[in-house]
Amino acid sequence: MSIQVQNIRKQFGNFVALDDVSLDFPTGELVALLGPSGCGKTTLLRIIAGLEHADQGNVILEGQDASGTHVRDRQVGFVFQHYALFRHMSVFDNIAFGLRVKPRSKRPSEEIIRKKVTDLLKLVQLDWLADRFPAQLSGGQRQRIALARALAVEPRVLLLDEPFGALDAKVRKELRRWLRKLHDELHITSIFVTHDQEEALEVSDRVVLMNHGSVEQIGTPEEVWNAPKTPFVYSFLGSVNLFHGRAGQGELEVGEQRVNNPDDAIRPGAEVIAFARPHELDIDTNIQASHGILATISRIQAFGITAKVELEREDAQQIHHHEVEIPLDRLIALQLKGGQAVRLVPSRLKVFEQTKPVAADHYIAAGI
Amino acid sequence: MASLPRHQVLPGFRLTLGYTLLYLSLLVLIPLSTVFVKTASGGWEHFVAIATAPRVLASFRLSFGAALLAAAINAVFGLLLAWSLVRYRFPGRKIVDSLIDLPFALPTAVAGIALTAIYSPKGWVGSLAADHGIRIAFTPAGVLIALIFIGLPFIVRTVQPVLEDLEVELEEAATSLGAQRWQIFRMVIFPTLLPALLTGFALAFARAVGEYGSVIFIAGNIPMVSEIAPLMIITKLEQYDYTGATGIAAVMLIASFILLFIINSLQAWSARRIGRKI
Numbered sequence: 001m002s003i004q005v006q007n008i009r010k011q012f013g014n015f016v017a018l019d020d021v022s023l024d025f026p027t028g029e030l031v032a033l034l035g036p037s038g039c040g041k042t043t044l045l046r047i048i049a050g051l052e053h054a055d056q057g058n059v060i061l062e063g064q065d066a067s068g069t070h071v072r073d074r075q076v077g078f079v080f081q082h083y084a085l086f087r088h089m090s091v092f093d094n095i096a097f098g099l100r101v102k103p104r105s106k107r108p109s110e111e112i113i114r115k116k117v118t119d120l121l122k123l124v125q126l127d128w129l130a131d132r133f134p135a136q137l138s139g140g141q142r143q144r145i146a147l148a149r150a151l152a153v154e155p156r157v158l159l160l161d162e163p164f165g166a167l168d169a170k171v172r173k174e175l176r177r178w179l180r181k182l183h184d185e186l187h188i189t190s191i192f193v194t195h196d197q198e199e200a201l202e203v204s205d206r207v208v209l210m211n212h213g214s215v216e217q218i219g220t221p222e223e224v225w226n227a228p229k230t231p232f233v234y235s236f237l238g239s240v241n242l243f244h245g246r247a248g249q250g251e252l253e254v255g256e257q258r259v260n261n262p263d264d265a266i267r268p269g270a271e272v273i274a275f276a277r278p279h280e281l282d283i284d285t286n287i288q289a290s291h292g293i294l295a296t297i298s299r300i301q302a303f304g305i306t307a308k309v310e311l312e313r314e315d316a317q318q319i320h321h322h323e324v325e326i327p328l329d330r331l332i333a334l335q336l337k338g339g340q341a342v343r344l345v346p347s348r349l350k351v352f353e354q355t356k357p358v359a360a361d362h363y364i365a366a367g368i
Numbered sequence: 369m370a371s372l373p374r375h376q377v378l379p380g381f382r383l384t385l386g387y388t389l390l391y392l393s394l395l396v397l398i399p400l401s402t403v404f405v406k407t408a409s410g411g412w413e414h415f416v417a418i419a420t421a422p423r424v425l426a427s428f429r430l431s432f433g434a435a436l437l438a439a440a441i442n443a444v445f446g447l448l449l450a451w452s453l454v455r456y457r458f459p460g461r462k463i464v465d466s467l468i469d470l471p472f473a474l475p476t477a478v479a480g481i482a483l484t485a486i487y488s489p490k491g492w493v494g495s496l497a498a499d500h501g502i503r504i505a506f507t508p509a510g511v512l513i514a515l516i517f518i519g520l521p522f523i524v525r526t527v528q529p530v531l532e533d534l535e536v537e538l539e540e541a542a543t544s545l546g547a548q549r550w551q552i553f554r555m556v557i558f559p560t561l562l563p564a565l566l567t568g569f570a571l572a573f574a575r576a577v578g579e580y581g582s583v584i585f586i587a588g589n590i591p592m593v594s595e596i597a598p599l600m601i602i603t604k605l606e607q608y609d610y611t612g613a614t615g616i617a618a619v620m621l622i623a624s625f626i627l628l629f630i631i632n633s634l635q636a637w638s639a640r641r642i643g644r645k646i
């Protein structure tokens with residue numbers, strides 16, 4: 001079933017959680033709502049579910065306006081970060097809950113309920129746990145039971161709020177692979193909220209990046225990773241090096257240094273911010289060279305497939321930290337050592353014209 | 369397997385256990401056991417005669433019956449009170465919240481006089497009831513009211529924290545699965561509250577069985593009608609009938625033990641079902 005949200009606005013006191021958000025979720029896709037905490041992603045999910053009401057705007061489910069429909073009639077499956085399982089009920093009774101609360105005329109017989117719950121337990125691969133109580137299960141098992149419970153009522157949409165947020169790293173990885181597989185079997189339109197970019201990129205068909213209550217970019221994981229549309233998206237997805245500078249003719253001035261800038265869409269003289277991923281920077285030991293940004297090596301981590309070099313650079317009385325990834329043999333060839341002054345030479349730069357001053361918290365939120 | 373001596377962060381296990389045992393012995397076990405020793409000194413026939421005297425039996429019926437009924441009534445309305453205190457924000461909520469503790473803090477005699485003043489046929493409520501031919505004070509109904517009064521905080525104060533901790537998500541999950549409001553209450557909220565409710569019930573009941581000060585004025589103490597068991601003990605004591613007094617006390621002790629045991633087992637059972645350690 002398709003989901004559309006149109007011009008959704010939601011305010012908590014003076015805080016604008018969602019600012020005129022319009023989105024289209026096509027049928028059968030698994031979409032991730034990704035963003036830092038406080039960006040409005042959970043609020044949007046709860047508004048789609050009907051657990052929260054928008055101040056403005058509409059939620060359209062399968063072409064019909066559902067804004068006034070109560071949660072219980074929306075037929076959405078909702079999975080909570082902390083499972084929200086009923087502690088006094090066995091796993092079986094938890095999953096059967098949605099079927100047992102149906103009005104008498106629509107309620108299936110105990111026999112059908114039994115069969116359905118057993119099937120669902122098999123689907124989530126936990127059929128031996130039917131008689132246990134939630135307190136006796138691990139976090140990963142609880143979340144799978146919560147998912148089975150949501151699926152029992154045959155929801156038209158599945159909404160998951162940070163479903164793996166409370167689990168440890170290993171279980172999280174297992175479960176997200178499992179969720180992807182399950183989605184490929186069921187093809188139910190699903191939206192899940194996460195602040196973990198790796199999770200979003202790995203699991204979803206489509207990623208919606210949100211920040212400060214608005215949508216920054218929508219696209220497949222490849223699109224948002226390879227062609228970030230805004231500085232926020234670039235900095236939120238993966239680690240990144242940031243340079244403030246001024247655009248020149250095929251060049252970029254950063255402080256008193258220059259680097260090549262092949263991006264000619266930027267008008268010369270404009271204030272810009274430029275991004276480079278750690279592997280898109282190289283190190284030049286010749287500090288007399290005409291191009292490259294001066295920096296000092298602070299630490300070298302020579303393990304793994306590539307070596308990581310951490311550097312510091314002073315610019316306008318501020319210390320900037322940079323991270324460069326180079327192949328191990330390159331590191332050996334350059335004979336780098338701590339404290340050495342070098343030049344950073346980007347092989348690829350993503351340059352954004354700076355239209356408004358970028359607030360520092362913008363980048364703190366993005367994890368820089 | 370050889371066991372290594374285990375070192376604990378805080379020393380003093382022996383000291384604290386020894387103190388606990390001494391304290392319990394001096395304050396609880398020895399006084400209670402003298403009840404049985406003293407009763408036994410009168411002989412079995414004498415004990416049976418005291419415990420089955422019609423006036424004593426009537427007082428047992430009233431004490432235990434009214435205490436159970438009061439605890440049950442409190443369980444319903446205490447839950448309601450706790451619910452509105454936790455779930456709703458209204459002006460004066462803090463004041464209502466602190467008023468709940470009043471029966472704890474008030475000297476029981478004060479409560480007794482106040483209740484009698486209101487519920488006697490000349491009092492506010494009592495006169496209204498009297499117009500309809502209902503007498504509250506100086507009847508078992510009066511006893512019941514006094515016991516409800518003193519038992520209320522037990523229910524509210526045991527249920528309140530559990531209700532506060534109840535995650536909203538549970539209700540949201542139930543709604544999203546299609547449950548109606550009353551189904552959510554009956555199938556999700558109430559079972560979660562049940563262990564706490566039973567604890568409160570047990571406490572309110574235990575307190576009500578032994579209550580003396582607040583009951584004694586409003587009860588009117590009419591033999592066979594509104595005499596409570598603690599009053600019978602006092603009566604015996606005033607007549608210097610010590611074995612008689614301890615005989616009644618022994619019956620009350622045993623009955624209370626049994627009832628509390630049953631309630632605690634029920635509570636443990638329902639707590640185990642929601643996976644909480646007791």
